[in-house]
Amino acid sequence: xxxxxxxxxxxxxxxxxxxxxxxxxxxxxxxxxxxxxxxxxxxxxxxxxxxxxxxxxxxxxxxxxxxxxxxxxxxxxxxxxxxxxxxxxxxxxxxxxxxxxxxxxxxxxxxxxxxxxxxxxxxxxxxxxxxxxxxxxxxxxxx
Numbered sequence: 443x444x445x446x447x448x449x450x451x452x453x454x455x456x457x458x459x460x461x462x463x464x465x466x467x468x469x470x471x472x473x474x475x476x477x478x479x480x481x482x483x484x485x486x487x488x489x490x491x492x493x494x495x496x497x498x499x500x501x502x503x504x505x506x507x508x509x510x511x512x513x514x515x516x517x518x519x520x521x522x523x524x525x526x527x528x529x530x531x532x533x534x535x536x537x538x539x540x541x542x543x544x545x546x547x548x549x550x551x552x553x554x555x556x557x558x559x560x561x562x563x564x565x566x567x568x569x570x571x572x573x574x575x576x577x578x579x580x581x582x583x584x585x
Contacts (some may be wrong), residue, residue, distance in 0.1 A: 445517040449561055452563060453467055454570060456539040457505045458513055463544075463563055463572045470532065472541050473519040487579065489515060507558075507578060508571075514538070524575045527574040533575065546574055570581050 451466035480490040489503040505513035516536035548561035558577035
């Protein structure tokens, strides 16, 4: 049985017809679409950069990793903190709709899931995968 003390806060975000989650403490805001600056690069998950609040911020198209290469880019940006070793920077994650804050009790991932899925949440019959951005990006760096 789950107790309230087992619950943690998560930001649930849609990509296509599926929802994923990030730990709430890693998310700082949901932003409306801004002008994405694209440039040649070799990072498959990077869609480009935004200039937000006077700073350049990378934009991650996580849908490609989470749903597959044919996934469509999102309409909004979820601004999250991401670590590079001891350094931290804000990253815009492209999402396809409104996000939701929820307090839920995570469970350990089961089956063969990628290493960047660190847990699962259940809402009714829906299973939501918890994404670890550092592991998601380290998977991309290793490829």
